[in-house]
Amino acid sequence: xxxxxxxxxxxxxxxxxxxxxxxxxxxxxxxxxxxxxxxxxxxxxxxxxxxxxxxxxxxxxxxxxxxxxxxxxxxxxxxxxxxxxxxxxxxxxxxxxxxxxxxxxxxxxxxxxxxxxxxxxxxxxxxxxxxxxxxxxxxxxxxxxxxxxxxxxxxxxxxxxxxxxxxxxxxxxxxxxxxxxxxxxxxxxxxxxxxxxxxxxxxxxxxxxxxxxxxxxxxxxxxxxxxxxxxxxxxxxxxxxxxxxxxxxxxxxxxxxxxxxxxxxxxxxxxxxxxxxxxxxxxxxxxxxxxxxxxxxxxxxxxxxxxxxxxxxxxxxxxxxxxxxxxxxxxxx
Numbered sequence: 246x247x248x249x250x251x252x253x254x255x256x257x258x259x260x261x262x263x264x265x266x267x268x269x270x271x272x273x274x275x276x277x278x279x280x281x282x283x284x285x286x287x288x289x290x291x292x293x294x295x296x297x298x299x300x301x302x303x304x305x306x307x308x309x310x311x312x313x314x315x316x317x318x319x320x321x322x323x324x325x326x327x328x329x330x331x332x333x334x335x336x337x338x339x340x341x342x343x344x345x346x347x348x349x350x351x352x353x354x355x356x357x358x359x360x361x362x363x364x365x366x367x368x369x370x371x372x373x374x375x376x377x378x379x380x381x382x383x384x385x386x387x388x389x390x391x392x393x394x395x396x397x398x399x400x401x402x403x404x405x406x407x408x409x410x411x412x413x414x415x416x417x418x419x420x421x422x423x424x425x426x427x428x429x430x431x432x433x434x435x436x437x438x439x440x441x442x443x444x445x446x447x448x449x450x451x452x453x454x455x456x457x458x459x460x461x462x463x464x465x466x467x468x469x470x471x472x473x474x475x476x477x478x479x480x481x482x483x484x485x486x487x488x489x490x491x492x493x494x495x496x497x498x499x500x501x502x503x504x505x506x507x508x509x510x511x512x513x514x515x516x517x518x519x520x521x522x523x524x525x526x527x528x529x530x531x532x533x534x535x536x537x538x539x540x541x542x543x544x545x546x547x548x549x550x551x552x553x554x555x556x557x558x559x560x561x562x563x564x565x566x567x568x569x570x571x572x573x574x575x576x577x578x
Contacts, residue, residue, distance in 0.1 A: 265420050269413070276412065285524075286412065290480050292520045293415035294473050297422045299500040299516040300509055301469035306498065307506035308430060309462045310442035311369070312377045314494045316470050318384035321489035322360055323353030323471025324478035325397050328406045331479065335407055342407035350418075350475040357471025358464050360387075365463035369456065384494055392486045402485040403478075410480035418476065422469050426509050429465070438462050503544055505551030514552055 272289065275281045281289070302316045327349035335342045368379045391397045398404065429435050438458050440448040449455045478484055500519050504511030526536055544552075 269416055272412065272416075287480065288521065288524055290410060290412060290415045290476075292517050293412075293419040294476050294480070295497075295500065295516040295520045296419050296513050297469055297473040297476070298497045299504065299512040300422055300426050301466045301473070302497050303501045303504075303506065303509060303512045304426060304429075304438075304462050304466045306501050307508065307512070308435065308442065309438050309459060310506075311459070312373065313380040313463075313466075314377050314491070314498065315364070315380035315382075315384035315387075316466070316497050317489040317491075317493035318380075318387035319357040319361060319467040319470035320474035320477070320493070321387055321391060321486070322357045323474030324484055324489070325391060325403065325474075326356040326471070327353035327475030328403055328478040328484060329396060331407055331409070332403075332405070342409045346407070346409045346414075346479060349479070350472055353475035353478075354468045354472040357474070358468035361464040361467025362460060365460040365467075366456075369459040369463060381491065381494070384489070384491065388486050388489055391489075397486075398484070400486065402483055404483045406478055406482050406484065408479055408482040410476050415476050415480070418472060422472075423509060423513060430509070434458065434461065499541065503541065503551055505553040508551065508553040511551055511553035 272281075276286060298316065298320065302313070305311055305313050327346075330352050331342055331345045331349040334340045334345045339345075340348075364380070364383050368376060368383075371379060392400050430439075437448070437453045438461075440451075440453060441455050441458055445455055496519075500516045501512050503519065504513070504515030522540065
């Protein structure tokens with residue numbers, strides 16, 4: 246039985262990898278044929294960025310079960326750190342922007358993760374509304390600090406940022422984020438975090454270091470939010486502190502809740518839908534936000550647990566299901 250499990254597991258990895266590459270080449274081919282204009286190419290990049298944000302927040306809100314409202318703050322840290330680094334080294338002719346960009350992404354993610362540890366260690370001892378208020382305050386503090394620093398451009402924002410975020414960068418970082426979250430969730434660390442979500446007292450009594458795993462989840466979520474912020478900065482080309490306010494954190498949280506807290510594929514689907522829906526309704530500009538709000542309200546009425554709840558959609562499971570059924574029947578016979 247162990248051999249069969251490993252065999253199907255390896256096949257599922259191959260199927261998912263092939264599916265990811267096929268989607269990438271289809272979109273790239275549509276770009277090359279100019280069937281998708283530059284405006285919608287930018288929207289597709291924003292979809293990838295929002296998927297990273299939603300999937301990373303799902304780790305703390307869905308998997309860990311702690312409501313945090315400061316995700317936009319981590320995104321802002323990653324965006325500004327990466328933008329300032331790439332801008333400085335390119336203007337000093339040390340590196341070209343394209344070469345400095347991957348380093349900027351890494352610096353942005355690590356800076357956000359560092360702040361995640363600093364904020365997480367004292368605050369994650371709190372629960373529920375208290376934690377939400379603390380993280381909300383953190384997000385606003387970050388925004389105010391950025392507004393009053395000269396190096397970040399102050400209230401005017403940061404401009405002339407090299408626009409080097411390409412579709413391959415955003416797509417493959419999105420895929421890597423989803424893969425990491427899936428594998429992390431299936432590991433013993435992921436199971437420990439779920440145990441803390443279900444019953445923190447029972448988890449601690451069984452020897453699970455609850456504080457460590459809470460900070461770990463918070464740190465990982467902050468890292469990927471910082472990476473998404475770096476991609477966003479080099480996609481837009483200008484940064485405004487107002488972009489990373491309370492509304493941005495709520496927007497990301499809505500994506501997680503709509504998809505289903507604890508579901509990675511649910512967060513992915515909802516991020517895609519909620520990014521594309523306002524753009525698809527742009528022709529109805531007077532009623533766009535009204536329709537958008539009605540869709541969310543109806544979703545919460547008829548699917549209060551989100552699109553998928555805590556479940557996942559598995560392409561490989563759908564493909565391999567007939568083979569597993571036939572193998573089981575042959576074993577019985």
